Amino acid sequence: MKVLIVEDERSMALEMEAFLKKAFYICDLAYSAKQANELLDNNPYNFILLDLGLPDKDGLVVLKEAKLKCPDASYIILTARGDLEDRIKGLDLGADDYLPKPFSLLELQSRMAAISRRKSGLAGSLVQLGDFSIDLSQRLVFFEKTSIELSKKEFDLLSYLLLHKNRPLTRLQLSEHIWGNFSDDDYDSNYIDVHIKNIRKKLAVHAPADWLQTIRGIGYKIKS
Amino acid sequence: MKLLNKLTLYHTLSKTVIVILFTALLPLLVKEIASRYTNTALQEQKNKVLQTIEKNGIDYYFQGDSSYGSYTMLKEEYISLDAAPAGFPADTIETTQRIVEKDTLTYRVLSHVFEYNHKKYLLEIGKTLAAIDQYNAPLQRVALYALAGLILATLLIDLFFTRLLLRPLGIIIRTKLLNRKFPFKESHPPVNTSTTDFRYLDDSIIDLMNKITAAFDKEREFTSNASHELMTPISILQNKMENLMDSMPQEDEQEKITGMMQTLNRLKKIVRSLLLISRIENNQFGRQDNVAVFDLVKEVREELEDRIEAGHISIEINVSRSFTLYSVNRDLLFQLLYNLINNAIRYNKKSGSISISDEYKAGEPYVLTIEDTGIGIEKADLPFIFDRFKKAGSTSPEGFGIGLSIVKSIAQYHGIDLKLVSEKGLGTTCSVIFPAQMTTMLPPLPA
Numbered sequence: 001m002k003v004l005i006v007e008d009e010r011s012m013a014l015e016m017e018a019f020l021k022k023a024f025y026i027c028d029l030a031y032s033a034k035q036a037n038e039l040l041d042n043n044p045y046n047f048i049l050l051d052l053g054l055p056d057k058d059g060l061v062v063l064k065e066a067k068l069k070c071p072d073a074s075y076i077i078l079t080a081r082g083d084l085e086d087r088i089k090g091l092d093l094g095a096d097d098y099l100p101k102p103f104s105l106l107e108l109q110s111r112m113a114a115i116s117r118r119k120s121g122l123a124g125s126l127v128q129l130g131d132f133s134i135d136l137s138q139r140l141v142f143f144e145k146t147s148i149e150l151s152k153k154e155f156d157l158l159s160y161l162l163l164h165k166n167r168p169l170t171r172l173q174l175s176e177h178i179w180g181n182f183s184d185d186d187y188d189s190n191y192i193d194v195h196i197k198n199i200r201k202k203l204a205v206h207a208p209a210d211w212l213q214t215i216r217g218i219g220y221k222i223k224s
Numbered sequence: 225m226k227l228l229n230k231l232t233l234y235h236t237l238s239k240t241v242i243v244i245l246f247t248a249l250l251p252l253l254v255k256e257i258a259s260r261y262t263n264t265a266l267q268e269q270k271n272k273v274l275q276t277i278e279k280n281g282i283d284y285y286f287q288g289d290s291s292y293g294s295y296t297m298l299k300e301e302y303i304s305l306d307a308a309p310a311g312f313p314a315d316t317i318e319t320t321q322r323i324v325e326k327d328t329l330t331y332r333v334l335s336h337v338f339e340y341n342h343k344k345y346l347l348e349i350g351k352t353l354a355a356i357d358q359y360n361a362p363l364q365r366v367a368l369y370a371l372a373g374l375i376l377a378t379l380l381i382d383l384f385f386t387r388l389l390l391r392p393l394g395i396i397i398r399t400k401l402l403n404r405k406f407p408f409k410e411s412h413p414p415v416n417t418s419t420t421d422f423r424y425l426d427d428s429i430i431d432l433m434n435k436i437t438a439a440f441d442k443e444r445e446f447t448s449n450a451s452h453e454l455m456t457p458i459s460i461l462q463n464k465m466e467n468l469m470d471s472m473p474q475e476d477e478q479e480k481i482t483g484m485m486q487t488l489n490r491l492k493k494i495v496r497s498l499l500l501i502s503r504i505e506n507n508q509f510g511r512q513d514n515v516a517v518f519d520l521v522k523e524v525r526e527e528l529e530d531r532i533e534a535g536h537i538s539i540e541i542n543v544s545r546s547f548t549l550y551s552v553n554r555d556l557l558f559q560l561l562y563n564l565i566n567n568a569i570r571y572n573k574k575s576g577s578i579s580i581s582d583e584y585k586a587g588e589p590y591v592l593t594i595e596d597t598g599i600g601i602e603k604a605d606l607p608f609i610f611d612r613f614k615k616a617g618s619t620s621p622e623g624f625g626i627g628l629s630i631v632k633s634i635a636q637y638h639g640i641d642l643k644l645v646s647e648k649g650l651g652t653t654c655s656v657i658f659p660a661q662m663t664t665m666l667p668p669l670p671a
Contacts, residue, residue, distance in 0.1 A: 009456055015463035022470065053452055080455035081448045082499060084508060102459030102492055105466045153530060167470060170482045172489055181496070182527070182562060194534045217479040 001116075003027045003047040006036040006062065007078065008055050016049065019105040025112075033057035040069045047112055050095075052079040052086055060086070063093050074115045078103070104173055106164055113163055127162060129224060131207040134162060143206035153178050154199050157192070161212070161222045170219040196220055228390050235382045239375045246371055254360045254367075259332070262356045263317055266334040269349050273303070274338065282340050299324045300355040308337045308346035322350060332356060392417035392426070400429045408433050440506060447502050454495050461488055497626045504556065504633045511638070513554040514665075517592065518545045520554070521580055524561045531569050535576070542581040547590065549662045552638055560634040561592075563627045564654055568596035571652070589641070590658040601646040609644060638662070 003025045007013040010031060017027040028043065030036035033056045040048075048066055052059030063075060077090040080101035087098045096115050099108060117125075117137050126133040126142075133142045139155050141148040150158065160177050161169060171189035178192075196212070203209040211223050225233075276284060285292040285305050295302035302324060316335045321328055331350035338345055392415045399412040415426045465488065469481045503509065521543050525532070532539055549557070568578045576597040583591045601609060610632035635642050641657035 009460065012456070012460050012463065015460065015467055018467050019463070019470075080452045080459060082451040082455070082503070083448055084503075101455045102462045105463050151530075168475075168478055170485060172482075172485055176489075182559075191530055191534060195530065215475065215478070218475070218482045 001025045001046045002044065003049060003112075004030060004036065004039055004043070004045045004073075005049045006030045006033070006054065007049070007051040008032060008053065009051075016105065016108070020109070023109055033059075033062045036062060037065065037069075040066055045070055045073045047115075048073045048075050049108075050075060050077055052077060052090070053081055060089055060093060063090065063095060067094055074112070074119065076108070076111060076115075104176060106160070106167075106169065106173055107177060110160060110163055110177065129162065129222065130209060130211050132203065132209070134159070136162075141203075143203075146206065148202055148206070150199065150202060151195075154195055154202075157195055158199055161220060165222040165224050168215045168218045168221040172219075174219060192219070227393065228386060231386045231390075232383055235379060235386075239379060243371065243375060247368060250364050250367060251360070254363050255357070258356050258360060262332050262351055263334075266317065266332070266349050266351065269303070270334055270336050270347060273305075273347060273349070274336075277340065282345070295324060299327060299329060299352065301349070301351045302331070303350075304346075304348045306346050306348075308344040312337055312346060319353065330354075389419065392419060392422040396422065396426050396429065400426070400433070408437055443502075443506050444508060447499060447506055447508075450502075451499050454499070458488065458492050458495065462492070494626060497630055501630060501633045504630075504637050507637070509553045509556055509637070511551050511553050513552055515549050515552055515554050515557060516545075517547045517549060517582065517590075518543045520558060520561060521592075524558060524565055527562065528565060528569060531566070532578075535569055535572060536574060537569055537572055538575075538577045540577065540579045542579070543592070544582055544584065547582065547584060547663075549590065549658060550665050551662060556634045556637065560631050560640075560656070563631045564594050564656070567627065568594055568598060568652070568654075571598040572596050573598060576651075584663065586663075587660060589660050590663050592656040592658070593653060594656070595651065595653045597651040600648040600650055600652055601644070602648055603646075606644060606646060610642070 001024070003020055005013050005016050005020075005027055007016065007029070008031050013029045013031065017029060020027050025047070028039050028045075030039050033054045036050075048070065050059060050063055050066070054062060059077070059079070063077070066073075067075070075095040075097075077086070077095045077098045078101060079086055079098075082100055087100075090098055097111050099111065125137065126135055131143060132148075134140070135142070136159055139159075141150055141155070141158070156178055157174060160174065171192045174192045175189055178195075196214075200209060200212060203212075213221050213223055215221055273285075282305075290307065292305040293302065294304075302322070312335070314337045317332065318335075319330060319332050322331050322333070323329075330353045332353060333348055333350040336347040336349075338347065395415045399415075414430060415422065417423055417426070462485070465481055465485050469478055469485075472478055472481065518541075521541055525539065525541065565578070565580070572578065578597075579593075579595045581593050581595075583593070610628050632642065634640075635656070639659045639662075641655075641659075643655040643657065644652065645655075646652040
């Protein structure tokens with residue numbers, strides 16, 4: 001997967017690059033619209049992460065131009081301006097998603113994975129976790145042939161942990177993923193515990209789910 | 225009352241007064257004119273008689289007699305010439321009665337005493353009052369008709385002209401003032417008028433609106449820039465911490481980073497909330513949604529379902545299924561209800577209850593009430609509960625203030641009234657009072 005990161009804040013672009021590299025994305029960086037255009041002329045990309053606040057050109061114009069050069073790529077708009085109209089215009093211009101800054105890199109990766117799943121249209125790509133298998137596109141969890149009923153939020157939590165397996169996720173990161181802007185810091189962290197408890201209870205009926213670990217003082221992780 | 229109606233009323237009233245005064249004065253006027261005219265006519269006749277006597281001698285009349293008298297066929301006028309009684313006043317005109325051939329008639333009589341050949345004669349010329357006044361009534365009638373016609377004509381002209389004159393004012397009110405919602409997106413061209421007052425009014429309104437729009441645009445730009453300047457460093461920090469977490473395998477180090485993330489998150493939430501409030505106050509949200517209240521409440525409830533379950537709270541919803549609010553912002557209303565219901569859950573007792581109900585009478589505000597059996601609010605804190613950063617009591621956990629100040633600015637933005645009644649230890653009732661105009665669909669804007 002090739003990603004073009006168009007972001008004028010260098011340190012921000014570098015953090016994104018460092019994180020996505022670990023998830024096996026190959027990244028190119030552009031710090032201006034001009035650089036982005038040059039890169040787009042010569043390279044194909046799967047993902048284009050576009051900051052709207054570029055110094056040399058309006059981000060929405062850059063989006064329009066990039067769409068012509070690289071129509072098959074998936075576009076995610078990143079912006080710290082928070083203008084509501086930007087979001088609507090961006091999605092109207094064919095962006096696949098919109099992430100207001102500050103966002104979590106985990107969330108960014110999760111959105112990219114969701115777009116890939118949606119675009120590939122491949123159903124039934126099962127992920128094995130101990131004795132369980134998880135179908136991310138159908139949003140189903142199986143034990144052998146038995147389907148296990150998880151609530152929407154429970155499944156969201158489980159798949160988020162699964163996407164970032166072997167990495168401890170803080171309660172904060174989890175609650176931000178589940179509740180987004182409505183997340184309510186410490187108060188919501190308790191509900192994460194409630195949800196995890198419920199997930200464990202539902203799984204434990206069938207088999208031990210010791211791959212879902214509690215990390216004291218931090219949060220949870222899926223170990224595989 | 226509209227200016228046009230006032231002016232029309234004024235015109236009609238002033239003209240009615242003229243008609244009444246004229247009608248009252250007309251008989252007196254006509255009588256006076258008739259009387260003056262008669263006096264002059266009598267004087268002229270007298271002069272004629274005197275001239276004839278001077279020219280032809282008095283015998284021209286007397287024909288040998290010692291007196292002369294003559295009257296018209298219907299006794300309307302008479303003339304008499306006689307020797308003057310001693311001491312008779314020289315010249316008079318008076319209304320008096322005369323007997324002519326046994327008929328007693330009232331005459332206007334001119335009496336003139338003159339000397340002829342050293343003898344004094346009395347000349348009397350009379351005209352009956354009936355003859356004098358015979359044209360009064362028809363004259364009055366004609367005058368009245370003419371007046372009424374003229375008044376009606378001027379009234380119509382006034383009305384037409386006033387309408388024509390006030391048309392630009394009507395256009396200014398319709399296009400520039402009525403039903404205008406901020407921000408002014410549509411711009412109307414200057415009104416076409418030759419009246420300087422309206423020109424001045426229109427120009428001033430356009431100028432003011434442009435100034436307001438410019439000020440708001442500036443503020444919008446400022447929030448946008450402030451948002452960028454504040455969010456970018458937070459964003460960089462957050463991402464750096466996330467990467468740092470990955471590169472630190474030790475759990476105690478990870479725990480420290482988690483603590484830093486939490487602190488940063490607090491900062492992020494406050495900045496985000498403040499920016500949201502300033503965006504609401506800067507009118508950056510549209511109000512074009514029509515929202516079914518029941519669906520919205522249900523959606524909020526679903527979003528909060530896990531909290532309701534975790535707190536073992538029973539929730540009762542008695543909201544009309546068909547009620548729709550017009551011209552609102554759905555996302556903001558969702559947030560308003562979310563924050564209020566979330567508070568009702570958060571500050572509830574274990575196994576407490578929440579009741580959401582509504583009340584509506586046509587033409588009156590729509591009221592949505594959220595009642596909880598929670599910890600309640602101290603009386604002393606109630607007036608400040610919606611104030612930014614002011615925490616109610618020392619016992620309340622973090623984040624109490626900003627959520628409610630978001631509620632407050634969303635409410636203000638929509639013209640919603642919030643009423644909070646609370647009893648410490650028993651619970652809180654929050655009434656969300658939607659303005660009456662939100663309960664009906666807005667008429668389309670006039671062209």
